[in-house]
Amino acid sequence: MPLHAYLVLAALVFVIGLFGVLTRRNAVGILLGIELMLNAVNINLVAFSRFRADLAGLIFTLFTIAITVAEVAVGLAIVIVIFRVRRTIEADHLDLLRG
Amino acid sequence: MRIGSPELALLVLALPFASFLAIGLIRPLRRRGRPAAAVSILAMAGAFLTAGAMSWQGIPVARGLNPAVLWSWLPADGGPMASVGVWVDGMAMQMCVLVTLVSLLVQVYSWSYLADEPPPSLGRYYAYQSLFAFSMLGLVLSPGFLQMFVFWELVGLCSYLLIGYWYDRPSAAQAAVKAFWITKLGDLGFVAGIVMLWSGTGTFDFWPLFQAAEGGALHVDGLTTIMFLIYLGAVGKSAQFPLHVWLPDAMEGPTPVSALIHAATMVTAGVYMVARAYPLFALVPSVLTLIAWVGAFTALLAATMACVERDIKRVLAYSTVSQLGYMMAANGAGAPEAAFQHLTTHGVFKALLFLGAGIVIHHFHTNDVFRMGGLFGQRPWVGGSFLVATLALAGVWPLPGFFSKEAVLAGVLHAHLSVPFLMLLATSFLTAFYMFRVVFLAFFGHAPVHHEHPEPPVAMDAVCRALAVLTLALGLRAAVASHHVEGPAWLPWISLTWAFAGIALAWATYQAGRLDPARLAAAFAPIDFLARRRYFLDDIYGGTYRLLLLGLSRVVGWVDRYVVDGVLNALSAGALRAGDALRRIQTGQPQDYVYGVALGVLLLLVWAQLG
Amino acid sequence: MTETLGFWVAAVVLVAASLAVVLTPNLFHAVLWLAAALVATGGVFLLLDSPFLFGVQLLLYAGGVVTIVVFAIMLTERLVGESIRQTSRFVFNGAVLAAAVFVGILGFLLQAGAVTRPAAVGDQLGDLGRALVGPFAAPLQLLGVLLVIALLGALYFARAED
Numbered sequence: 001m002p003l004h005a006y007l008v009l010a011a012l013v014f015v016i017g018l019f020g021v022l023t024r025r026n027a028v029g030i031l032l033g034i035e036l037m038l039n040a041v042n043i044n045l046v047a048f049s050r051f052r053a054d055l056a057g058l059i060f061t062l063f064t065i066a067i068t069v070a071e072v073a074v075g076l077a078i079v080i081v082i083f084r085v086r087r088t089i090e091a092d093h094l095d096l097l098r099g
Numbered sequence: 100m101r102i103g104s105p106e107l108a109l110l111v112l113a114l115p116f117a118s119f120l121a122i123g124l125i126r127p128l129r130r131r132g133r134p135a136a137a138v139s140i141l142a143m144a145g146a147f148l149t150a151g152a153m154s155w156q157g158i159p160v161a162r163g164l165n166p167a168v169l170w171s172w173l174p175a176d177g178g179p180m181a182s183v184g185v186w187v188d189g190m191a192m193q194m195c196v197l198v199t200l201v202s203l204l205v206q207v208y209s210w211s212y213l214a215d216e217p218p219p220s221l222g223r224y225y226a227y228q229s230l231f232a233f234s235m236l237g238l239v240l241s242p243g244f245l246q247m248f249v250f251w252e253l254v255g256l257c258s259y260l261l262i263g264y265w266y267d268r269p270s271a272a273q274a275a276v277k278a279f280w281i282t283k284l285g286d287l288g289f290v291a292g293i294v295m296l297w298s299g300t301g302t303f304d305f306w307p308l309f310q311a312a313e314g315g316a317l318h319v320d321g322l323t324t325i326m327f328l329i330y331l332g333a334v335g336k337s338a339q340f341p342l343h344v345w346l347p348d349a350m351e352g353p354t355p356v357s358a359l360i361h362a363a364t365m366v367t368a369g370v371y372m373v374a375r376a377y378p379l380f381a382l383v384p385s386v387l388t389l390i391a392w393v394g395a396f397t398a399l400l401a402a403t404m405a406c407v408e409r410d411i412k413r414v415l416a417y418s419t420v421s422q423l424g425y426m427m428a429a430n431g432a433g434a435p436e437a438a439f440q441h442l443t444t445h446g447v448f449k450a451l452l453f454l455g456a457g458i459v460i461h462h463f464h465t466n467d468v469f470r471m472g473g474l475f476g477q478r479p480w481v482g483g484s485f486l487v488a489t490l491a492l493a494g495v496w497p498l499p500g501f502f503s504k505e506a507v508l509a510g511v512l513h514a515h516l517s518v519p520f521l522m523l524l525a526t527s528f529l530t531a532f533y534m535f536r537v538v539f540l541a542f543f544g545h546a547p548v549h550h551e552h553p554e555p556p557v558a559m560d561a562v563c564r565a566l567a568v569l570t571l572a573l574g575l576r577a578a579v580a581s582h583h584v585e586g587p588a589w590l591p592w593i594s595l596t597w598a599f600a601g602i603a604l605a606w607a608t609y610q611a612g613r614l615d616p617a618r619l620a621a622a623f624a625p626i627d628f629l630a631r632r633r634y635f636l637d638d639i640y641g642g643t644y645r646l647l648l649l650g651l652s653r654v655v656g657w658v659d660r661y662v663v664d665g666v667l668n669a670l671s672a673g674a675l676r677a678g679d680a681l682r683r684i685q686t687g688q689p690q691d692y693v694y695g696v697a698l699g700v701l702l703l704l705v706w707a708q709l710g
Numbered sequence: 711m712t713e714t715l716g717f718w719v720a721a722v723v724l725v726a727a728s729l730a731v732v733l734t735p736n737l738f739h740a741v742l743w744l745a746a747a748l749v750a751t752g753g754v755f756l757l758l759d760s761p762f763l764f765g766v767q768l769l770l771y772a773g774g775v776v777t778i779v780v781f782a783i784m785l786t787e788r789l790v791g792e793s794i795r796q797t798s799r800f801v802f803n804g805a806v807l808a809a810a811v812f813v814g815i816l817g818f819l820l821q822a823g824a825v826t827r828p829a830a831v832g833d834q835l836g837d838l839g840r841a842l843v844g845p846f847a848a849p850l851q852l853l854g855v856l857l858v859i860a861l862l863g864a865l866y867f868a869r870a871e872d
Contacts, residue, residue, distance in 0.1 A: 001713060001714055001717045001757075002824055002825070002827075003824070003825045003827075004819055004822070004824070005717060005721075006717075006754070006758070007819050008816065008819060009721050009724065009725070009754070011812055011815040011816065011819070012725055012728075012812065013724060013725065013728050013747075013751075014811075014812075014815075015808040015809070015811050015812040015815075016725070016728040016729055016731075016732055016808070017728070017732070018693075018697060018804075018807075018808045018811060019732055019804045019805060019807075019808040020731060020732030021690065021693055022690055022693055022694060022697070022800070022803070022804035022807060022808065023690075023732070023798040023799055023800060023801050023804040023805075024690075024732065024798060024799075025797050025798065025799050026737060026797075028737055028779065028782060028783060028786075029732075029737060029740060030689075030690070031779070032731050032732075032740055032741065032744050032779070033731075033732060035744060035748075035771075035775065036728050036731060036732070036744070036747065039747065039748065039751050039771075042751065042767075043751060043754055043755075046754075046755055046758050046760055046763060047758055049758075049760075050758040050759060050760070050827070051825050051827055051828070052825075053828045055834075055837055055838060055841050056841075058760060058762075058763060058834075058838055059838065059841055059842065059846050061763055062763070062766065062838075062842075063849065063853055065766055065767070065770050065771065066770070066853050066856075066857060067853070067856065068771075068775070069770055069771075069774055069775060069857075070856055070857050070860030070861075071860070072775050072778055072779065073778060073860055073861065073864040074860050074863050074864050074867070076778060076779065076781075076782040076864070076868075077863070077864035077865075077866075077867035077868040078867055079782060079786070080782060080785060080786065080867070080868050081867045081868065083786050690799075694803075694807065697807050697808075697811055698807070700811060700814075701807070701810055701811055701814055704811070704814035704815065704817070704818065705814065707818075708814075708817055708818070
């Protein structure tokens with residue numbers, strides 16, 4: 001399969017993740033969308049690494065995975081705290097950013 | 100020509116400056132008042148002794164020796180642009196002695212005169228006094244125009260601060276601002292002049308300039324304009340017509356401050372500067388003639404105003420303006436030595452007059468001479484001191500004013516300036532008249548109302564006596580030395596005659612009652628009318644000020660209100676409306692912001708595609 | 711031939727699972743679909759000759775992340791006392807914007823020329839290990855620090871309030 005096939009597949013997964021981030025009301029749901037987007041990036045990195053015979057892409061993928069795990073852990077901890085405080089994780093009700 | 104030790108000159112400068120720094124920076128010292136005064140007086144006494152020692156030690160040298168010690172200043176490509184240092188020739192040393200002496204006496208006098216002031220104000224006063232003395236000494240010892248200008252402005256600042264010492268009085272604050280602005284008007288010319296001189300010659304220093312001027316090697320385009328501009332600085336500082344209007348108002352300051360400003364600092368700066376830069380002025384005869392005419396006219400004009408003034412301090416103020424006119428006329432007539440001699444003698448007896456007037460005012464609780472009387476009988480020492488100073492100012496032999504005035508008159512006559520000479524003679528008559536008018540009204544006659552008169556404080560009394568003795572000593576020394584004045588033999592007699600005529604007229608009018616003052620005034624109706632209204636000069640200035648400044652500010656105000664504010668209002672209204680519209684998209688929900696991010700990414704993609 | 715077939719299988723599973731993640735109303739199901747999508751991604755990695763990354767993907771993502779998310783969901787459900795149903799907002803807007811971004815990316819991809827696939831490297835894992843302790847040693851250490859910080863941060867946030 002050519003490189004383009006992998007890239008298009010990654011782009012598709014990416015926009016699906018974006019769609020999830022944009023439309024989910026639940027904070028955990030948004031987090032799942034973000035996971036999909038990061039995953040798509042990983043596919044891109046690995047594909048480029050393979051087709052350019054460059055190891056750096058693989059190493060970046062490893063780093064991304066590790067960072068993603070950390071991000072999920074922190075993100076979920078935050079979700080739990082928000083839930084404790086506001087009794088909801090509906091993103092519609094989380095508008096503390098409003099000035 | 101004599102030069103003194105530059106180390107001692109630096110010490111003279113350093114003492115008042117150190118005192119100023121100490122009082123200014125050490126807050127408890129300043130707030131406690133009396134200790135600050137003691138520090139300042141001690142520093143001033145030290146400076147006086149040092150100046151005396153410097154003058155005493157001065158060694159005679161050949162004329163061709165540079166009396167200045169310089170350090171380079173303002174480094175620039177191709178050598179320093181200017182230098183600082185001290186210039187210790189005979190004139191500077193004599194002036195240092197005068198400045199330190201008068202400052203010292205004034206500070207001692209103020210110790211008693213301002214005894215009722217709150218301590219913090221007193222500390223402030225002595226800080227200003229120290230700075231004032233330092234500034235004037237720095238000006239006197241300046242070896243170049245630039246340093247002189249710096250100290251010149253410092254002197255102006257200090258006089259502003261001291262005239263406005265009682266800054267909570269509106270009249271004092273106004274007088275301080277008036278003094279500042281009117282002298283600044285002259286300073287504009289001064290600074291322009293020295294910068295033009297620098298651009299023509301490449302130096303601010305006196306020594307190379309004087310060498311070139313005396314050797315006939317100073318070729319500068321427009322030297323006449325330059326020297327005229329520099330002279331303008333002196334017009335403002337030394338209260339020459341038409342910029343003399345600030346000096347009488349400067350009476351709003353405490354009386355010792357008036358004594359200081361009139362005798363040793365501030366107003367003498369202009370005369371000193373012209374005398375100092377005389378080698379340059381000598382190259383431009385037209386400016387010299389102008390200086391002489393303006394000086395003589397100022398002398399006469401101020402004398403007429405002094406004749407109708409009721410306020411004792413204002414009489415003295417106009418007499419200062421008048422005597423400054425004398426000095427300037429001598430400068431203009433090519434006799435700077437005579438000008439300087441009159442400056443020093445006048446400094447001594449004018450300080451005495453003001454300090455004596457302080458006691459008189461203290462005694463009668465009024466400035467109005469028509470509400471005084473009979474002080475001589477009650478306070479013979481005060482009366483005697485004041486009388487000595489008055490005789491000196493009137494130019495009676497053998498007091499110092501006689502000799503210095505004669506030198507001035509001889510100089511003016513020698514320069515063939517006959518009209519200014521006649522004006523100065525008339526002035527000497529008027530001087531005698533108005534001074535003895537004050538003496539007869541305040542010291543003789545009957546005290547109108549009997550108050551409880553306190554004994555004058557010891558310090559004030561002692562200072563006056565010391566000055567009176569000094570005046571007498573100066574006069575006797577001059578009489579014994581029989582200093583020969585170049586001039587016709589009839590000159591001393593005619594000036595003495597005029598002086599005694601003035602005294603006689605004052606006696607006949609105000610003491611013996613032979614002449615009715617009202618009829619005397621009627622005889623000189625137009626002059627009397629104009630003099631009482633100060634020749635409308637204040638009104639003219641006020642009118643011009645209103646016309647120009649207020650007119651301009653009205654235009655500026657209109658522009659500001661309708662153009663600038665209009666634009667701003669429109670802008671701010673637009674910003675408010677835009678903000679109202681924009682804040683709707685700030686929902687506070689992160690997902691809506693993700694929409695923004697995604698749209699931004701999309702825009703970037705499109706942009707990259709098109710590019 | 712096997713690669714083409716494998717790619718299509720993996721691609722279909724990945725896209726379908728991804729769509730399910732963002733569309734299913736049940737949050738718990740969404741997490742399971744995410745696990746499926748991650749496994750399919752691992753399959754793609756295998757197709758790209760990276761068996762090691764496939765292992766990492768399975769262990770960390772499908773194992774670790776999904777487990778954490780499941781824990782979080784069960785925790786919040788226990789707190790709220792009912793099963794969490796999730797709904798979507800502005801589905802149309804989101805779809806349009808996502809499609810537009812997809813078209814934008816596609817526009818780029820179509821411009822690029824084809825790249826031939828080089829021959830597979832023999833000892834990929836060895837090279838990876840050497841690179842991680844060689845030129846990438848410092849980032850690796852930093853990553854360790856980051857993980858520790860994230861762990862402590864998560865603990866701090868989620869600690870019981872006392």
